[in-house]
Amino acid sequence: MSDNEWPRQLPAPDHGDWTEAPQSRGRVLLAAVLVITVLLVAGGVAWRLMSNGTSTPAAQASAAPVPSSTPTVTPCPDPELTVAAAPEIAPLISKFAADLKPAGQRCSPIVVRAEEPGVTVAADDQPDVWVPSSSVWLPIAADRKHVFQTSGATLAWSPIVLAAPPAVAAQYIKDGKTAWTTLIKAVTTEQVPVVTMPDPLLTTTGLLSVHGVHAAAALTTKDPGIAQLRALTLRSRLTRADADPAALITQMSRLTDPGAAAFDVGVFPVVEQQVTAYQKAVPKVPLAAAVPVDGLVQADYPYAVRKGVKTRLAEQLRAAISKPDLAAAGFRTEPTAGGARLPESAKAMLTPAQQWAGFQTVAFQVLLLIDESGSMNERIGAGTETKASLLRESGASAAELFNEETTIGMWYFGAAGAADPAHTEVVPFGPITAGTGGKPRRQALAEQITAYRPRANAGTPLYQSVLDGVDAMRKQAQAGRPSVVVVLTDGADGGTRFAMSNQEFLKRLNAGRDPARPVPVIAVGYGPDANLKALQDMAKATGGQAIAARDPADLASAMAKAFLAARTTS
Missing domain, CATH: 3.40.50.410 (von Willebrand factor, type A domain)
Structure with a gap:
């Protein structure tokens, strides 16, 4: 075999002719590779230091990110118009606002938030347009330097009714009629086990109900102090004085036992529209409701624009709201005759409510x-x-x-x-x-x-x-x-x-x-x-x-x- 030929098989490990020489050459080759690698790395670092003009290594470019399979969605810009609306009418206002979104545009220029009027009044971030559930909130807001001006006629109305499961309603509703004083008597004689009302400083239902109770009590005596005592009798018997009408409606929709509903929910005031919408869903436990004849109060829904707001888009939204749609949603498009007169000043409206809430x-x-x-x-x-x-x-x-x-x-x-x-x-x-x-x-x-x-x-x-x-x-x-x-x-x-x-x-x-x-x-x-x-x-x-x-x-x-x-x- 010549010197430049490789053997077809390696000798056994203990063969002296093949164990020493190849190892020496392998070590030399390995050492050479390591030296060259170190020199290359050192040289590269030195070159970067010199090219950077400093003793600090230049930053290395990171590897290119792997493209995401989920497309990036550009956030919507700030809306052109913000609207706060009472919870029961907010879904309808949202629908009208969505109809104004330009074709092919993902983001709507109008944002609608549902909230009780008392929440809106107390908020630092005031909406451009406000649709509260009663115009009495406008002077209340004005007292806090939140000035709104109504645009056009009132959108809708909905009287406050006293609602309850039928078994309880029979105790205070006779021939489809009821009265606040009838409810007070039913409560004091323990014919009605549970009565709740919303917070009058946050909700229209609570605020108007307090006014209705006082108006009814005033019809029973010529003395305002005695009337006040009689009104507060109902307040003293409430199971809850801060109930959420929408939450009560939701709770009712989940109940299947009329007897349990009488004690879990009982009697509560609510706008007629909410009862109408509830009954349309054909619940297992229906609600019976009637307007108190001795203190009829009704929610009204003004369309109010904050002072200083550009009105173009606000006017478009106002024009889009239709009476047929409001009527189909359970609202009245005309006021109910014979309603109790509401005070014009914020103080006159709030004083009984504050006393009620503080009780x-x-x-x-x-x-x-x-x-x-x-x-x-x-x-x-x-x-x-x-x-x-x-x-x-x-x-x-x-x-x-x-x-x-x-x-x-x-x-x-x-x-x-x-x-x-x-x-x-x-x-x-x-x-x-x-x-x-x-x-x-x-x-x-x-x-x-x-x-x-x-x-x-x-x-x-x-x-x-x-x-x-x-x-x-x-x-x-x-x-x-x-x-x-x-x-x-x-x-x-x-x-x-x-x-x-x-x-x-x-x-x-x-x-x-x-x-x-x-x-x-x-x-x-x-x-x-x-x-x-x-x-x-x-x-x-x-x-x-x-x-x-x-x-x-x-x-x-x-x-x-x-x-x-x-x-x-x-």
Whole structure:
């Protein structure tokens, strides 16, 4: 075999002629390759350093990205027109807006958001066009410097109805008619187990319902304070005061048992259009609904453009909204006759709603102290009505104001003889739902107030009665159940063996204070003879409130404020 020929087979590993020489040449070749590689790499780095003009290596270009199989979608530009609409009409407005999108264009120039009017009013980002569910929101928005101007006539109307599953509706709907006062009676007599209402500061249904309830109550009495008490009776019995009408409708659509619906949903106000749309879906549990005849209120849907907004596209959208489409969606295209007149000012509309929303349904304990002195027999004005008769009417309404969790008692205070006690218990303290003397405590309370007759020539042991009342309620203190004393008087302390100075009274009142068991005093001073300074002092010392009723006609309103204060003071 010549020197330049390779053998056909390699020798065995232990063959001396082939094991040494090839390994030496392999190591040399491998070493040479490594040296060349290092030199090439080093040279390349050095070249890059020199070409970069710095000691820092130049950045390397990354590998080209692998093309994605999903095409990139360019985000839509900001809309030319933003619209906020009440939830029930927003789908229809969205449809009209979509019809205005130019052919072949993916993005619509109009964006519609569904939200309750109270949410829109509170938002920093105001829409260009607003379709609230009532024009009463426009002055409310204007008070917050959000100025909108209506464009064209009102789009649609829809009255507020009282809706419920048929079994419950039969308790307050007769021959297809109902009334707010009928519902109040059904609630207070426990014929209706559950009533809910939306938040009046966020929703039109809630805001208009509060106005409707007050309008209905005003028809039952000439005194605004008594009317206020009667309206708040419904508020005190609500299972929820912040329910979402749309959520209730959705909840109803999922129910299959009418009996369960009566207790899960019960009675709730809602715009007629939402009930109409619900019934079209043929639910397993239908809704019965009727418009309250004593406080008819209706949603109306204005088309309002924010001041300063370019109107071209806004006008096109307004022109696209058709009455036939609105009617097909369940809205009325004409207003319902006989509706309650709504206040024009935002303050007049919001004040009852704020009081309603701020009303706290708490499980509190209350002791009523009613002045039985002879001055309560004085007449009011030139008529035959007396302070006592007005108190009887106010108190009877107030008795219905307390919720089912209340624990209550009532004393009369007044002493005609030297041996008379400062006060007399006329309704023993206990749960309002429990019995006393063979009848429910709420009924006993109402009967005692109705039978209230001041005693002629009786003095006013105001201070002693308040001291005893606060001490008695302190002994009844329970965690999570605020205790209060509500006192109504038309005079000042005096005329009895219990008389003391205001200084002595406050000294004794402060001496008995226990921060762990607070008992606020809610004091109503009635008439020009009431010692309002003394009432203010006792209220301040106990963390309560003093309410002046300087004019006889203010007594019922003062009573309403007192019972509201009892719920907000703890």
